[in-house]
Amino acid sequence: MTALLGRAVHVTVPATSANLGPGFDSLGLALALHDELEVRVREQPGASVEVRGVGEGEVPTDATNLIVRSIAHAFAWAGQALPGLDLVAHNRILHGRGLGSSGAAIVSGVMAAKGLLDGVVELSASDLLRIATELEGHPDNVAPALFGGLTIAWTGPEGPGHTKLNVHPGVSPLVCSPGYAVSTELARSLQPLTVPHADAAFNVSRSALLIAALTQSPQLLHAATEDRLHQGYRASAMPETARLVLALRGAGHAAVVSGAGPSLLVLCSSPAERLAAAAIVDAQADTPWQKLMPAVDVKGATVVPHRVDPD
Known part of the structure; x- marks a missing residue:
């Protein structure tokens, strides 16, 4: 010492x-x-x-x-x-x-x-x-x-x-965070111990596609970020996050829950798309959300x- x-x-x-x-x-x-x-x-x-x-x-x-x-x-x-x-x-x-x-x-x-x-x-x-x-x-x-x-x-x-x-240089992340926290332990507790085989197979295909989308083909990000294993089960712990993710995805943006939430991540394919996604959050959020536009x-x-x- x-x-x-x-x-x-x-x-x-x-x-x-x-x-x-x-x-x-x-x-x-x-x-x-x-x-x-x-x-x-x-x-x-x-x-x-x-x-x-x-x-x-x-x-x-x-x-x-x-x-x-x-x-x-x-x-x-x-x-x-x-x-x-x-x-x-x-x-x-x-x-x-x-x-x-x-x-x-x-x-x-x-x-x-x-x-x-x-x-x-x-x-x-x-x-x-x-x-x-x-x-x-x-x-x-x-x-x-x-x-x-x-x-x-x-x-x-x-x-x-x-x-x-290495992430494709066209990928532009948008991070949106509410003014409240959700514990990781609570989020994990809401997941079932087993999931249907079809859902597991669905996520395997989307995970493989996501690697291609993030590294080579950002235009595939929307399809590649679909999930059936965890976000739906956790929605009750963060209803506003779940609603905003659905609104963003309905508008064509690759929005997901960031980690265990309640922040959301939008994987945009251009800076212009990032601004459009941020505008949706501003218009539809019930509470104030902080919006960050960090690089990778x-x-x-x-x-x-x-x-x-x-x-």
């Missing part, structure tokens, strides 16, 4: 949208909306967290904070003692909206550990994904947060895996180590 004194890192992690309609628990997209984190090793044990922006005054500011717990998990995984830490979190990703905020916090911590341990223990890309998945429980959000772009993630006998694909993040999480003078 003495050797780490004076080390500091700056971490940037993108928001993510998982599922993308038919790709339940497997597909994810990184969005150019970022949380930033500064971590500094201090001499005193324990951890303190300063939160600025989203979650300020709401999330824990001690060792129970998810970022701190993620750093601690990564250090333990690497067989290293956890030093004292000062953290400053600059949060822009809305919490509880289906934009991967918990995955971003976990990835922030894992990347901070990677930077702090630079030259002591080297954590590979597969190590980072495994550590983050152990904390999150599934890789569909943490994979795009770590690696950027469009990711296909899975878990096999050897642990989690992923592959990254192609870099994923980054960490920049540096040194500071210890107190």
